[in-house]
Amino acid sequence: IFSSLPEVEKDEVFDLLGQFRVDVHPQRVNLGAGVYFSDEGKSWPLEVVGKVEKALHEQQAITRHDYIPIEGDDQFLNAARDLLFSSTFPNPAGKQTSDPRVVSVQTVSGTGANHIAAKFIASHVRPRCVWVSDPTWANHHVIWEFAGVTPRTYPYYNNEDCTLNFTAMLDVLEKESQPGDAILLHACAHNPTGLDPTQEQWVAIAELCSRKQLFPVLDNAYQGFASGDPVQDSWAIRHFYNHQPPMEMCVAQSFSKSFGLYGQRAGAFHLIINDTSESTRGKALGNLAQLIRSEYSVAPRYGSTIVKAILESESLSREWLAELQLMSSRIRSMRQALYDELTRLGTPGSWKHITEQIGMFSYTGLSAAEVEVLRKEYHIYLLASGRASIAGLNSKNVEYVASAISAVRSR
Ligand code: PMP
Numbered sequence: 124i125f126s127s128l129p130e131v132e133k134d135e136v137f138d139l140l141g142q143f144r145v146d147v148h149p150q151r152v153n154l155g156a157g158v159y160f161s162d163e164g165k166s167w168p169l170e171v172v173g174k175v176e177k178a179l180h181e182q183q184a185i186t187r188h189d190y191i192p193i194e195g196d197d198q199f200l201n202a203a204r205d206l207l208f209s210s211t212f213p214n215p216a217g218k219q220t221s222d223p224r225v226v227s228v229q230t231v232s233g234t235g236a237n238h239i240a241a242k243f244i245a246s247h248v249r250p251r252c253v254w255v256s257d258p259t260w261a262n263h264h265v266i267w268e269f270a271g272v273t274p275r276t277y278p279y280y281n282n283e284d285c286t287l288n289f290t291a292m293l294d295v296l297e298k299e300s301q302p303g304d305a306i307l308l309h310a311c312a313h314n315p316t317g318l319d320p321t322q323e324q325w326v327a328i329a330e331l332c333s334r335k336q337l338f339p340v341l342d343n344a345y346q347g348f349a350s351g352d353p354v355q356d357s358w359a360i361r362h363f364y365n366h367q368p369p370m371e372m373c374v375a376q377s378f379s380k381s382f383g384l385y386g387q388r389a390g391a392f393h394l395i396i397n398d399t400s401e402s403t404r405g406k407a408l409g410n411l412a413q414l415i416r417s418e419y420s421v422a423p424r425y426g427s428t429i430v431k432a433i434l435e436s437e438s439l440s441r442e443w444l445a446e447l448q449l450m451s452s453r454i455r456s457m458r459q460a461l462y463d464e465l466t467r468l469g470t471p472g473s474w475k476h477i478t479e480q481i482g483m484f485s486y487t488g489l490s491a492a493e494v495e496v497l498r499k500e501y502h503i504y505l506l507a508s509g510r511a512s513i514a515g516l517n518s519k520n521v522e523y524v525a526s527a528i529s530a531v532r533s534r
Contacts (some may be wrong), residue, residue, distance in 0.1 A: 135261065139504050148502040152520050154511040155504045157314065157483050158385060159450050162517045167450075169383045171442040175432045184428065191424045193412045195229020195391065199427040202434035203227065203376055203391040207343065208364055212354045213440030223399035224369070226407045228415060229422040232390035233344045233377025234262060239392045240340050240375050241270035242414055244305055248338050253305040254296065256280075258508060260314045263307055263342075272305065280316050285476035285488050287318040293327060302336035310374070311356040312345035312482025315510035319349060319481060325359045329366050339363055339372040347381045349481045351451035353444070364395060371397050378430050380483065381447060387426025450514075454483060457516040461485075464525035471532050485511050493531045501527040 139155035153160075161167045179185035194200075204227055205214040230236040244250060253267045256279035267274045278291035300306070308328065313319055320328060332339050341360055347353040363372055378389040394407055415421070433439045458478045465474045477485050489497070489509040497503040503524055505511040516524060 135506055139506070142498075143504045146502055146504075150520070150523055151502040151504070152515060152524055153504050154513075154515040154524070155506060156515075157380065157512050159380065159383060159454075159483070159514045160517070162453065162519075164515075164517050164519070167383060169443070169446050171433060171439055171446055172382060172384065172429055174442075175429050175439065179428060179432060185425065188424075190421045191229065191427075193416050193421055194408060195227070195422055196424065196427055196431065198435065199389075199431040200227040200229060200391055202431050203378075204393060206346065206353060206434060207357050207360050207374060207376060207393065210354060210361060212352075212444070213437045214434070215437040215440065216435040223404060224395050224397070226394045226396060226404060226411065228392050228408070228411045229427060230375075230390040230392045230415075231419055231422055232379055232388040232426075233342070233375055234266070234390075235388065235419070235422070236375030236377065236390045236392040237263065237266050237340075237342060238270070239411065239414060239418075240373050241267045241272060242418075243392075243394070243411060244338060244340065244373070245270040245272045246414075247410065248303065248305065250303055250305040250338060251301055253307055253340070254300060254337070255307045256292075256309070256313070256316075258315055259307070259309075260342075260344075267307075275299075277306075279313075280318065280486065282488075284473075285480075285486060287316075287320065287324075289320065289324050293331060296331055296335070296337075300335055300337055303338070305338045305340055306332060307340045307342060308359070310341045310343035310346070310360050311358075312349040312484075314344065314482070315484050315506070315508060316486040317480030317482050317484045318486070320359070322358060322362075325362055329363050329370070332363075332372075333366060333368065333370050339370065341372065341374045343374055344377040345380055345482050346376075347444075347447040348451050348454070348483055351448040353381070353447070369397055371395055378426065382426070382430055382433070382443070384426040384429065387429075388423050389426030389430050390422075454513050457513050457521060458485065460518070460521045461513070461516060461525055464522055465529060468525060468529040470525070470529040483512055483514050485513050487511050487528075489528065489531075493528075496531050496534075497527055501531075503527055 143153045252273045252275045255274045257276035277295045278288045281288040346356045349356045372395050374393045376391045379385045462477045487509045491507040
């Protein structure tokens with residue numbers, strides 16, 4: 124039966140990580156995975172997460188392994204919703220707003236939220252296609268194809284000068300999208316390009332979605348990583364959410380990067396509906412619960428319990444914010460250090476985009492051939508597209524990386 128299985132390409136990010144792990148070269152550098160590393164080059168469990176874990180263990184609040192409800196942990200979902208839609212932060216316990224327009228469920232992190240979004244929209248919105256940016260996170264293509272919705276791409280990245288090609292983006296969407304199509308947008312810190320629309324550009328995108336009756340799917344995987352401020356980074360989400368006339372839409376939310384909870388799979392999916400009658404809300408929640416039950420039954424509880432404890436406490440929220448700022452500012456300083464060193468070495472090409480791009484990634488502009496040489500000869504790992512995770516740079520390896528790029532570019 125299985126000998127005729129189709130060949131599939133390996134997932135590039137995890138494949139690269141596997142190659143990196145067995146590379147014993149002392150100067151090997153991992154710029155492949157979207158994971159935050161400290162200046163010591165170590166993965167970095169957030170201190171506030173460790174502190175909360177310890178307290179929850181002492182209170183035996185995290186040592187119960189019961190199922191959570193199918194829809195998820197209500198208090199976690201309240202806190203998750205506030206983090207997305209509230210224009211204030213922190214929002215400690217008791218202040219959570221519940222809006223009848225928002226129907227939330229807990230998911231297996233951001234990937235699970237994207238998957239639930241694709242399956243739910245495929246069944247109940249039945250779009251002709253989903254518009255995704257060119258380029259986008261590779262998994263977006265797979266997730267939507269598996270849900271039976273064909274991805275089509277809108278221009279996003281200008282190869283010539285490594286900037287956002289906003290005019291072409293709007294032009295294609297204006298001319299080619301049809302009412303009822305879905306459109307996937309990265310809420311902030313676009314993966315892989317590190318290029319986000321400005322607020323004025325977001326206004327124009329939302330206006331187009333509303334006028335052309337597109338169904339927006341906002342993917343929010345890096346809140347806080349763009350600016351260090353979760354409220355600023357959710358500006359686009361709030362703009363869509365508060366749009367007049369109101370738009371039906373959804374948001375996929377991940378806590379992997381922002382709380383350093385990668386393997387714990389904490390996430391949520393939020394559906395925004397216009398008809399807030401009990402009946403419609405009940406049906407929306409019921410259909411989402413049925414989908415979840417058939418796929419993973421209930422979400423994991425460990426990571427979401429930690430996120431909830433942090434966001435429900437004003438002081439812990441502030442500690443989290445300080446760590447978020449530390450992570451995002453270290454990434455910013457590494458962008459600058461890489462740029463300075465490349466420029467100092469007189470590396471052919473323009474490198475300004477490295478400091479202008481934001482979030483965890485830089486779309487370096489390196490070609491697939493250059494990336495291959497960097498991996499084979501210099502033991503520096505980044506994606507064939509030239510995407511580098513800046514969080515993999517540190518004060519000890521940035522000069523080595525810059526000199527390798529400079530040597531490869533000068534060949
Ligand atoms: N969306 C985007 C754009 C991402 O980059 C990622 C992480 N690579 C995710 C969603 C999902 O991440 P996770 O499932 O680990 O929360």
